[in-house]
Amino acid sequence: MHELAIAQGIIGGACEHAAGRRIFRVTVAVGTLCAVVPDALRFCFELAAEGTLAEGAELIIEQVPARGHCHRCERDFTLHEPIPLCDCGSADVDISAGTDLRIRSMEVSDPCALPADAAATARR
Template sequence: MHEMAITQSVVDAVCEHAAGRRVHSVKLEVGALCAIVPAAMEFCFGLAVEGTVADGATLEVDVRPGAARCRSCAVRFELSDPILLCPCGSADVEVLEGRDLRIMSMEVS
């Protein structure tokens, strides 16, 4: 389960940025091509925050679709999973969006 390693990295970054302040919530934007299961990440978040300034914080995961451009027909299209195939049938595609994971916001006090 790669979600645990990714979530631990997010929690580490959030706690460092919080600089000792209590973290109440974290909002992430995750690209659909990251192959992250939001429910698994939420479960891992609950474990990773134990004993930190983010203990008890909530996690909101916003999964954003990916985008690609076909090198064969030049069409830009949306991707909702890691199957990189253009509607024209070509697999010669360039991924433009969807592989990012961003900490969008965090609520601290």
């Protein structure tokens, strides 16, 4: 299951950029050719987040469709199968989208102000 390694990478990158702030939500774009199972990634994200700034954070997965360009007919098209074949029958295809996985955004909190010392405040 490569989703665990992916989830650990997402958590590591998010925590690094959070600069000590608590992470509430992480949005990732996942290409359909990455062979990532969304439910498995969510499960692994929860496991990998335990004990980190992202513990309890929500993971939002945006699926990015695979796109290709056929050199024979010069057509751009959406890939519906993992094997890049154009409708014209050509396999001379460049994949232009759907293979990447990236963190698109994350929602973090700023640390709250420290509460006033009740004993010191009462003496004033």
